[in-house]
């Protein structure tokens with residue numbers, strides 16, 4: 001049985017690893033991605049704030065040698081979910097089972113003036129470029145702005161505001177700077193009231209201006225003002241954007257989407273096409289767009305594919321649980337444990353505390369060990 005996995009992000013790497021662990025050379029997995037390396041979302045913040053170097057944050061796919069898995073670096077140009085056939089710039093591929101795990105793309109052009117007048121920190125290139133921008137930024141008015149929802153990693157904009165506070169404090173220019181966090185909804189982490197409360201306390205303590213229910217409709221690059229709400233303006237020297245998110249164009253063109261994302265059975269990740277699954281950020285599952293949830297989706301898809309290979313059935317169902325780490329700056333990390341399905345929809349918050357810094361490192365290093373067979377310590381030596 002040929003298994004075609006489109007996208008080698010959190011979901012694709014976890015799925016291919018699980019299938020390889022279970023079947024070794026007896027499985028025929030082709031894993032396709034346009035990039036030559038995987039980068040954790042949180043590593044983008046680490047690079048941008050000078051806490052690590054770009055090379056340590058990039059994990060080359062050439063290093064994944066998994067029995068039964070062939071990695072192909074190629075850009076997927078079309079997907080036929082009926083024939084389970086894809087066209088790429090490295091040729092055509094057919095599968096008996098197709099898994100679409102192509103993530104969410106960013107569309108900075110969606111917001112007038114953003115490309116010319118702002119910086120986004122959600123793509124690898126955007127975040128890595130910001131490393132130099134922040135290194136040279138001495139003081140001024142900083143806006144962290146979320147353009148629209150859904151967006152990946154609900155904590156990331158708040159983390160960015162807090163890390164910006166630390167950076168300017170270390171530089172001795174915090175008192176002559178302003179930091180504002182602008183979002184089109186009511187609390188910093190919409191799915192977690194407990195984490196939101198803790199963040200609002202941290203913002204108040206650090207003098208970060210919290211602007212809820214505020215839509216950024218555009219930037220005026222010449223006047224360096226953000227256009228907000230109905231005719232309001234916010235001046236800025238540095239605008240750090242979470243751009244509008246969209247499914248990759250190839251997914252939109254495949255006809256698989258409804259309201260912009262691929263609908264799936266949230267418990268099994270099956271699409272409406274037989275033997276075609278979608279998981280991770282590209283799928284409309286009802287959980288936030290985050291790596292931990294993408295990984296959870298992949299586990300269920302792996303169980304279903306394994307059962308299919310063995311001609312068995314499985315009762316493996318996705319439970320909607322995710323444990324996310326939340327940077328508070330000042331070397332403090334909190335943990336948000338949320339379950340979205342079933343009775344318990346609101347999760348708990350642990351920390352922030354310095355002890356959880358180690359747990360977050362363990363989160364990253366354990367994935368790198370499993371997916372790439374690499375030691376975190378040697379990468380960051």
Ligand SMILES: Cc1cc2nc3c(=O)[nH]c(=O)nc-3n(C[C@H](O)[C@H](O)[C@H](O)COP(=O)(O)OP(=O)(O)OC[C@H]3O[C@@H](n4cnc5c(N)ncnc54)[C@H](O)[C@@H]3O)c2cc1C
Pocket residue numbers: 006007008009010011012032033034035040041042043044045074075076077101102103104121122123152153156248250279280281282289290291292293294324325
């Ligand atoms: C700043 C930031 C911080 C974050 N922090 C965290 C965190 O602390 N914890 C957490 O759990 N999540 C975090 N996230 C979110 C996390 O990165 C994503 O939710 C996660 O990567 C989604 O996994 P995925 O497999 O669905 O998609 P992705 O990991 O985005 O993978 C999709 C893959 O598809 C490939 N692809 C897309 N289109 C094509 C094409 N046409 N042809 C070939 N390949 C293609 C891409 O190259 C990519 O490798 C963060 C995100 C950001 C931006």
